[in-house]
Amino acid sequence: MIRIIGFDADDTLWHNENIFERAQERYRRLLAKYHPAAEVDVALFATEMRNFKRYGYGVKGFMLSTVETAIELTKGEISAREIREIIALGQEMLAHPVELLPDVAAVVPALARDYRLLLITKGDLHHQESKIAASGLAAHFSAVEILSEKDGAAYERVLRRHGVALAEFVMVGNSLKSDILPVLALGGAGVHIPYHILWQHEHAEPVPQDTPRFRCIERLAELPALLSGL
Amino acid sequence: MIRIIGFDADDTLWHNENIFERAQERYRRLLAKYHPAAEVDVALFATEMRNFKRYGYGVKGFMLSTVETAIELTKGEISAREIREIIALGQEMLAHPVELLPDVAAVVPALARDYRLLLITKGDLHHQESKIAASGLAAHFSAVEILSEKDGAAYERVLRRHGVALAEFVMVGNSLKSDILPVLALGGAGVHIPYHILWQHEHAEPVPQDTPRFRCIERLAELPALLSGL
Numbered sequence: 001m002i003r004i005i006g007f008d009a010d011d012t013l014w015h016n017e018n019i020f021e022r023a024q025e026r027y028r029r030l031l032a033k034y035h036p037a038a039e040v041d042v043a044l045f046a047t048e049m050r051n052f053k054r055y056g057y058g059v060k061g062f063m064l065s066t067v068e069t070a071i072e073l074t075k076g077e078i079s080a081r082e083i084r085e086i087i088a089l090g091q092e093m094l095a096h097p098v099e100l101l102p103d104v105a106a107v108v109p110a111l112a113r114d115y116r117l118l119l120i121t122k123g124d125l126h127h128q129e130s131k132i133a134a135s136g137l138a139a140h141f142s143a144v145e146i147l148s149e150k151d152g153a154a155y156e157r158v159l160r161r162h163g164v165a166l167a168e169f170v171m172v173g174n175s176l177k178s179d180i181l182p183v184l185a186l187g188g189a190g191v192h193i194p195y196h197i198l199w200q201h202e203h204a205e206p207v208p209q210d211t212p213r214f215r216c217i218e219r220l221a222e223l224p225a226l227l228s229g230l
Numbered sequence: 231m232i233r234i235i236g237f238d239a240d241d242t243l244w245h246n247e248n249i250f251e252r253a254q255e256r257y258r259r260l261l262a263k264y265h266p267a268a269e270v271d272v273a274l275f276a277t278e279m280r281n282f283k284r285y286g287y288g289v290k291g292f293m294l295s296t297v298e299t300a301i302e303l304t305k306g307e308i309s310a311r312e313i314r315e316i317i318a319l320g321q322e323m324l325a326h327p328v329e330l331l332p333d334v335a336a337v338v339p340a341l342a343r344d345y346r347l348l349l350i351t352k353g354d355l356h357h358q359e360s361k362i363a364a365s366g367l368a369a370h371f372s373a374v375e376i377l378s379e380k381d382g383a384a385y386e387r388v389l390r391r392h393g394v395a396l397a398e399f400v401m402v403g404n405s406l407k408s409d410i411l412p413v414l415a416l417g418g419a420g421v422h423i424p425y426h427i428l429w430q431h432e433h434a435e436p437v438p439q440d441t442p443r444f445r446c447i448e449r450l451a452e453l454p455a456l457l458s459g460l
Contacts, residue, residue, distance in 0.1 A: 054324050056356025060290040067297060068317055076310045080301045083313055087298055094284050125355040126286025126378045148356045 002189065002227045004164045005111060007141075008150075008173030009121035009128065011195035013108070014135060015099045020062070021197055023089050027066055030085060034074040044069045045200055052201075056148055058124030063090030094127060098134040101195075103220040111224060112140035119144045120158060120171070122178065150178040152185055159188075170213075170230050172223065177204035180214065189213035189230040191223060232419065232457045234394050235341060237371075238380075238403030239351035239358065241425035243338070244365060245329045250292070251427055253319050257296055260315060264304040274299045275430055282431075286378055288354030293320030324357060328364040331425075333450040341454060342370035349374040350388060350401070352408065380408040382415055389418075400443075400460050402453060407434035410444065419443035419460040421453060 010016035024044070028037040047065040055061025066086050070078050111117060119141045121128050128146045132138050143162060147154045159169060170189035173179025180190035181204060190213065207214050215226055240246035254274070258267040277295040285291025296316050300308050341347060349371040351358050358376045362368050373392060377384045389399060400419035403409025410420035411434060420443065437444050445456055 054321060055290060056354075058290075058356075060285060060288075060294060063294055064290060064317060064320075067313065071310045071314045074310065076314070078310045080304065080306045080308045080310070080313065083297065083310065084301045084306070087294060090294075091284060124286075125376065126288075129378050146355060148359050 001168065002115065002170050002230050003168040004116045004118060004162075004170075005227075006118045006120045006169065006171040006173075006183075007108070008171070008175065008179045009119055009132065009135075010123065011174040011197075012101070012172060012179070012193060013104050013119075013137065014101060014131065017195060017197035017199055019093050019096050020199070023093050026089055027070075027086065030082060030089075031070060031073060031078075034077060040069075040073065043073055047072070049201070056124070057122055058127055059090055059093050060124060060127075062093075063087060066090065098131050100135065100137075101220065104137070107220045107223060108137055108140050115227075117141045118158070118162065118164075120147065120150070120155075121145070122147045122150045150175075150182065152182040155182050155186060155188075159186075170227065172220075174198070175202045175204075176207060177202050180207065184211065184214055190215075191226070191230075192216040193218070193220060193223075231398065232345065232400050232460050233398040234346045234348060234392075234400075235457075236348045236350045236388075236399065236401040236413075237338070238401070238405065238409045239349055239361065239365075240353065241404040241427075242331070242402065242409070242423060243334050243349075243367065244331060244361065247425060247427040247429055249323050249326050250429070253323050256319055257300075257316065260312060260319075261300060261303060261308075264307060270299075270303065273303055277302070279431070286354070287352055288357055289320055289323050290354060290357075292323075293317060296320065328361050330365065330367075331450065334367070337450045337453060338367055338370050345457075347371045348388070348392065348394075350377065350380070350385075351375070352377045352380045380405075380412065382412040385412050385416060385418075389416075400457065402450075404428070405432045405434075406437060407432050410437065414441065414444060420445075421456070421460075422446040423448070423450060423453075 007013060024041065028040045031040055044065060047069040051061060051065050055064060067083055070086055117140055125146050132144060145158045166187040170191060171179050171183040172191045174193055174195040176192060180192050183190050213230055217223065237243060254271065258270045261270055274295060277299040281291060281295050285294060297313055300316055347370055355376050362374060375388045396417040400421055401409050401413040402421045404423055404425040406422060410422050413420050443460055447453065
C-alpha cells in the first residue's frame with residue numbers, strides 16, 4: 001500500500017525542456033550565418049556529453065557548452081558580442097518563471113493530505129532551489145532532495161535517509177531512465193507521465209505495459225485513482 | 231560536551247582559494263594587452279556579485295562571469311580564441327586534484343573514532359561531490375550536506391535533520407561569515423581556522439577572542455585538545 005510519493009520536478013511538476021528548446025532555436029538562428037542549423041544541435045549535444053563529467057546537469061553547464069560549441073563551429077570567427085548574446089540566452093533561461101504543468105496546482109496539495117510527498121530532483125542545487133521556491137509547492141513536500149544523479153544508489157540513499165520502505169513507495173516522473181527504471185529495479189512502484197519533449201540524454205527503452213507496479217498516464221489528474229492498485 | 235563536529239570543506243579540509251587565485255592571475259595576464267591588470271579583479275568581482283543571485287557559488291558561475299567580464303572590459307574586442315582560453319582556465323580548475331590541508335589526513339580519521347562528523351559545505355552540487363569523492367575522506371563522515379547557502383536557517387535545518395543538539399555541536403571552518411557566526415548565533419560552538427586567502431565575498435568582522443564557545447586556531451592539529459573545553 002502506497003504511503004509515500006516521490007515526485008520528479010523538471011517536466012513533471014513544471015515545464016523545463018521547452019525552455020531549453022526555445023533557447024536552442026534562438027541559438028541556431030544566431031549561428032545560422034556561420035553554420036548550417038541542422039548540424040548545430042548535433043555539435044552542441046556532443047559538447048554537452050564531452051563536458052558532462054565536468055559540469056553535471058543544469059543551465060550553467062549548458063551555457064558554457066553553447067559558448068564552446070559556437071567558437072568551435074565558427075572556427076573562432078564568432079565575435080565577442082555574439083558570444084555575449086549567447087550568454088544572455090542562458091541568463092534568460094535562468095530567469096524564466098516557473099510554469100506549473102496541468103493539474104499540478106490541484107493534485108499535489110490534495111495528495112499531500114493523504115500521503116507523504118518527497119520532491120526528488122536532479123541538477124544544479126542553486127537553480128533547483130530557486131525553482132522550488134518560485135513554484136509555491138514547497139510546503140506540500142515533507143522533504144526536498146536535489147541529487148547530482150538519479151540512479152539506484154541515489155534512490156536507496158534517499159529512501160534510507162527518510163525511512164521509506166520500497167513497498168510503500170511510488171516515484172512519479174517524466175523520465176523512464178531517471179525516475180522509473182531505477183525505482184522499479186529496487187522493488188518500488190513507478191508512474192510515468194511523459195512530457196512532450198525528452199532530452200536525448202534521458203532516452204531509455206520503453207517499459208512493457210504489464211510490468212508489475214508500473215503505470216504510464218497522460219496527465220497528473222489520473223494519478224490519485226491508480227495509487228491504491230500499486 | 232561536544233559529540234558532533236561539523237566540518238567545512240573548501241579551504242578547511244582542502245585547498246580551494248589558491249586555485250581561484252592562480253586562475254585569476256592567468257586571466258589577468260590574458261587580458262593584459264586590453265586592460266590594466268589592476269582593474270581586472272575589481273571588474274570581475276563586480277560581475278560575480280551582479281550574477282550571484284543567478285548563478286550561486288561555484289566554478290561554473292565563476293567561468294561565466296570571467297567570459298562576461300572579458301567581453302565587457304575589452305568592449306567586445308577580445309577574440310573567440312581568447313574566450314576559449316578563458317573557458318579552458320575554468321575547465322582546468324574543475325579538473326584540479328584535491329589537495330588536503332596539513333593535518334587533515336591524520337586528524338579527521340582520528341576524530342571520527344570518538345565523534346560523529348558532518349561535512350557541511352556550500353557550492354556547486356556536482357563539483358563538491360566530485361571533490362568529496364576524490365578527497366578519500368567521505369567514509370569518515372556520517373553525513374554530507376551540500377548547501378546553496380550557509381546561514382542560520384540552513385544550519386538549523388541540517389542540525390534538526392540529523393537530530394543534533396546545539397550544546398553538543400561545534401562547527402570548524404575557515405570562514406567566520408559562513409562557518410562560525412551563524413552557528414555561534416544559534417548557540418553552538420565554533421572553531422575558526424583561517425586560510426591564507428579569503429574570498430572578498432566571505433569577509434566578516436573578527437569575533438572577540440573571549441566569546442564563549444569560540445576558538446581560533448592556526449592548524450587542525452590543535453583541534454582535538456580543545457574540544458573538551460567547548
